[in-house]
Amino acid sequence: MAHANVPEGSRTGSKINAAVIMAAAMIFSASLWAMAICSTAAAQQEPAGGPATVDTMIAVAQTRLHFQVIEGGSPTILLEHGGGMDLTEWKDLAPRLARETGATVVSYDRAGFGASDLPETTNTMKEEVAWLWDALRQLGLDGNLILVGHSFGGWMVRLEASEHPEAVRGIVFVDPFSVEFVDILGVEYLDNHPMTGKLPFDVSDPSKLTKYQRAIVRMVGAGLEPKVGIMKNTTVPKGIPVVLITSGLQTMPKVEEQEVWRKAHEQMAASIEGAVLIVAEKSNHMIPWMQPDIIVESVREMVAKVK
Numbered sequence: 001m002a003h004a005n006v007p008e009g010s011r012t013g014s015k016i017n018a019a020v021i022m023a024a025a026m027i028f029s030a031s032l033w034a035m036a037i038c039s040t041a042a043a044q045q046e047p048a049g050g051p052a053t054v055d056t057m058i059a060v061a062q063t064r065l066h067f068q069v070i071e072g073g074s075p076t077i078l079l080e081h082g083g084g085m086d087l088t089e090w091k092d093l094a095p096r097l098a099r100e101t102g103a104t105v106v107s108y109d110r111a112g113f114g115a116s117d118l119p120e121t122t123n124t125m126k127e128e129v130a131w132l133w134d135a136l137r138q139l140g141l142d143g144n145l146i147l148v149g150h151s152f153g154g155w156m157v158r159l160e161a162s163e164h165p166e167a168v169r170g171i172v173f174v175d176p177f178s179v180e181f182v183d184i185l186g187v188e189y190l191d192n193h194p195m196t197g198k199l200p201f202d203v204s205d206p207s208k209l210t211k212y213q214r215a216i217v218r219m220v221g222a223g224l225e226p227k228v229g230i231m232k233n234t235t236v237p238k239g240i241p242v243v244l245i246t247s248g249l250q251t252m253p254k255v256e257e258q259e260v261w262r263k264a265h266e267q268m269a270a271s272i273e274g275a276v277l278i279v280a281e282k283s284n285h286m287i288p289w290m291q292p293d294i295i296v297e298s299v300r301e302m303v304a305k306v307k
Contacts, residue, residue: 086114112215
């Protein structure tokens with residue numbers, strides 16, 4: 001896979017407050033409650049004259065999901081936001097990807113986040129992928145997909161590719177949460193970590209929680225163990241291009257945790273046939289905001305390969 005001229009990154013196979021960003025899109029971050037405001041504030045409006053965008057709610061089994069579709073050609077680029085965030089994470093990148101690739105670009109709010117409805121039930125990741133695929137079918141966009149997932153969204157796109165390998169043409173993992181990371185540090189450690197499990201608010205009276213807080217509680221659920229059980233049974237389809245972009249700046253509170261984060265990404269990339277690891281040297285976890293050019297170039301190359 002060619003990788004020439006990727007800006008501001010090194011390949012191995014608007015500035016935003018770093019302290020806030022660190023907590024922004026980690027899988028079950030205790031500081032995520034603050035990020036809905038930050039993600040919305042950081043996103044800019046699409047310039048006038050850009051590609052047409054369809055904003056719609058799609059009814060699926062137990063809820064309604066909010067989608068934005070920038071109309072274009074094939075393939076379709078599907079963007080999965082980080083944990084505790086919503087589609088506004090992609091508000092700058094989505095129209096840019098559409099302009100620079102000519103592809104259709106889809107972003108959406110996972111259940112409970114953004115404008116999507118909050119289900120009263122707790123559902124597995126597999127069930128939520130099934131809801132997504134139901135919605136994509138209704139949109140006529142359930143095939144010829146390039147998946148782009150940031151943080152917890154990296155887990156989601158891996159599961160989507162495993163569940164629907166015939167539909168996926170390529171994957172870009174953006175500083176993804178990984179089973180390898182959990183395996184090294186352990187479920188108990190991460191379930192009690194302020195960035196990956198421990199909630200920053202009192203949940204003793206659910207009636208006092210905001211929709212966003214209830215969505216976070218629902219996402220955390222029973223912790224990492226059941227999610228890891230699902231993810232360990234996933235496979236990445238063979239023969240498709242895969243890129244993993246890892247942060248070059250510290251994201252985790254402790255240096256040794258950051259070293260494990262990088263090691264986990266190296267192990268993950270090595271486990272996927274043909275995967276290429278890219279280091280976003282000037283970015284912490286929020287690569288979509290800090291070094292978006294690396295994502296754009298990776299997706300653009302992938303689109304050119306699959307067209």
